[in-house]
Amino acid sequence: MTRQPLVITIRKDDLLLAHPSQPVTQRTVGPDEEIAGTITAFCREHGLRCKTALLFVSEELLFFKKLTLPAKTPDLRKTIEYQLELLTPFAEGEILYGYTTTRGRNGHLIHLVAGRAESILPVVDRVRASGLLVDGLYPESQRYVTRRNRRRRWAMILPGRFGKGLVFSGLQLEDRFLCSSEPNFSEFSSLTRAEAIYHFKPPADSPFEELALLGTDAPQPDPGFNLLPVSYRRPDYTRTILTGLAVANCLLLIFLVASRFQSLTALEQRLDRELAEVAPQVQEVKTLYEQHRQGQVFIDQFAAVGPNPDLIGLFGELTTNLPVTSYLERFTLPRDSRLVQIDGYTDNIAALSAALQTLGDTQLKSTRRRQDQTFFQMEVKLP
């Protein structure tokens, strides 16, 4: 059961229903036949569950024109639309048209395809009335544009009162011309320089390839050749959904970025606020530290001066501990020194020496005997 779109070719006098992947499976619908029932029967007979149809218009019903517009043409669509009656032989009535553009050296190369709406749209209406959705309306040649030839130059010959030769480069139509007689392969090949040439009904033993071979592949028609009027086209829900998703993604991305930056800004503001709150305390600490430092300088300076020497205590100890027969002549405390130099004399040097032991850090520097007295010089280290 395939769900590929049913292929319907609108011909001059009838319709041709074709299996999407088996082009030889065909059914002709006459002008008086009821389309809906025939389509239903065709689908049921061949196991198709088609809900859509891809319509192709026989090249016999279409007019093709190749033209060049100046490179500086501001709006090609409007230009073509305005000149449509001049460019096509359809002077009256609505015209269905499609075109492709190629930028050339001399301007824009336009491939224009046009057809009378009055001969095509009624059939389209009948197909739509049968319950099928119409995917597109293309020239018949687009039925055979498939991915098989997407990388090569190729050509095809379609039937008609005059055979139609179409030359493609990959998926793009390059040229179309009429053949007044049955084309010769070598001539056609040299004319078109095509790597492959497909014929709708190749003569026996000719190098032409069977056009029906291309019918087995899914067609890749050029959207520029879609002749379906805008009012007939189905809304492209996929494109709408994808566009919506893309927009939603962009909005979500913008929201996420904005949200992240907003949270960063909020964090920065909170940090700034907390810094502002703690700043006075920090300033006070700094001020107090500076006061403490200055105060400490004063205290250290005073401490460097040091206390007064304990001279009273020294005198007391000397009075208490020195022998009574010892006499002191001179005390001297030099500047920046803690050694008190004491000169004196005694008649009992042994007792003096013993007494010195009790005076603490004392040194007897010299002794000299004179006039039955022992003159001494000693140093007492102040605490």
Added chain:
Amino acid sequence: MIERLRDAFALHRTRFILGGVALLLLLVNLATYGLDRYRERLVSIDNRQSFLARQRVTAARLPLIKEKLFLQETQRRELEKLLFRGRSEEEISSSIQVMLQRELAAANLTLESLRPRPESASGGPTADFSTVAMTLQAVGPLDGFTSFLAALYRAEQFLKVESFSVQYHSEDKVKVSLDLKGFYRLG
């Protein structure tokens, strides 16, 4: 709209491609710029957080430094009481001399000379106080000298005995020579 865009793309394929590349480059540059700004903000926030943590640690020391400062102030006030006060160095020198003479008289010492001594440096350039130096010579009994020293040491203001010499003078008297230094603050 879509068909117009398709037509335009078909006609100006090269321009569209170049424009697309330019747009892509622009988006990449904008994204790079945005990412750089974002990283800069993150670094800035990180620095600010570290700074805030340090500030909080500093602020937490406030009670401690207040307590230390209070103790220091007490100590400082006690020390400042030891300084002489006056409007000029001459006034302070004079008041020191008056005090010394009073104490000498009280200690029964006879003053021979009392004069200010030139001082090469007075506490250094950053000192909170200045100094005045004196040289004193007196004659009297030894116990008078100890009484004088005791009075000197008990005085409210601090006079530093830098050097001294005591030598026998006559009978019960000694000759005393003292180098003293007083500390003062003007004002």
